[in-house]
Amino acid sequence: MFATIDIGTNSVLLLIGKALPDKNVRIIEDHATVTRIGQNLSKTNLISEESSVRTLDCLIQYSKLCAKHSVTNVAIVGTYALRQAKNSENFLREVKNATGWEIEIISPEREAQLTFNASTHDFGENIIVIDIGGGSTEFICKNNWKSFSIGCVNLTENYIKNDPPNDHEINELRTHVHNLFNLQLDPLSYAHPHDRVFVATAGTATTLMAMKLELRNYSAEKVHGQELKLTDLRNIIDLLKSKSINDRKNLIGLAPERADIILPGALILHEAMSYLGFTSVTISDRGVRYGLFYEKTCTYG
Secondary structure, X not given: OEEEEEEOOOEXXXXXXXXXXXXXXXXXEEEEEEOOOOOOHHHHOOOOHHHHHHHHHHHHHHHHHHHXXXXXXXXXXXXXXXXXXXXXXXXXXXXXXXXXXXXXXXXXXHHHHHHHHHHHHHHOOOEEEEEEOOOOEXXXXXXXXXXXXXXXXXXXXXXXXXXXXXXXXXXXXXXXXXXXXXXXXXXXXXXXXOOOEEEEEOHHHHHHHXXXXXXXXXXXHHHOOOEEEHHHHHHHHHHHHOOOHHHHXXXXXXXXXXXXXXXXXXXXXXXXXXXXXXXXXXXXXXXXXXXXXXHHHHHHO
């Protein structure tokens, strides 16, 4: 039995599983908890006390789950928020004191590789992966990767001031994302819609598919591997733009804790698909935690 944990800017994800002889995983526990450790990070460069407490409480609960299943091998990684925050070491000490766990803060390159490995496991190597996180977005293919410091949390904090957002805010956000892609994202490396599959992973992507499927209760099995068309995405964006955060909380498939940040995440995906020329995207429920699991179980068996 092995466990992996991914501490992201918006959520903390836990996988407890058993490695199978065919190199797949028998899932024992698979959880995602929104703790938003990166809240206000773009403005303060600090992990706030409130977000630190929320995330620590989550990790303590995860440690109890690991103990319940007698898991002794646990690998934990932190991504954008822990890379950026000036006080990350304080949080790492608190986690160590409370759980005994040590967190590895991984580089953008290692994060991209783990994400790509998780996706290639299910979809093969002839893919382009977009990983839309809370604080960063990565594009990954076999021989290239590119990271942008834009995510659903920091774009919300920096661009969305009204509820619901007005057209000016949305246009400014779109323009910012488009300009970044236009200046820094090489279409020759990533725009191959006719011979490669475009794969989207992380919470924004899985939430958008859950909304399309109108899932009252999230199901990884129903979401993973499904195709979201650009026209579907546009319809969801139009719906989200027209509703306040409170009204969005009642939308089927949208977890209430994502109601305030889902629109910027959807806009990132839309701009990426439009820029690269993809008319559909395959949704992956398996990100860094799965890539880490495959890596570690090759070592531990």
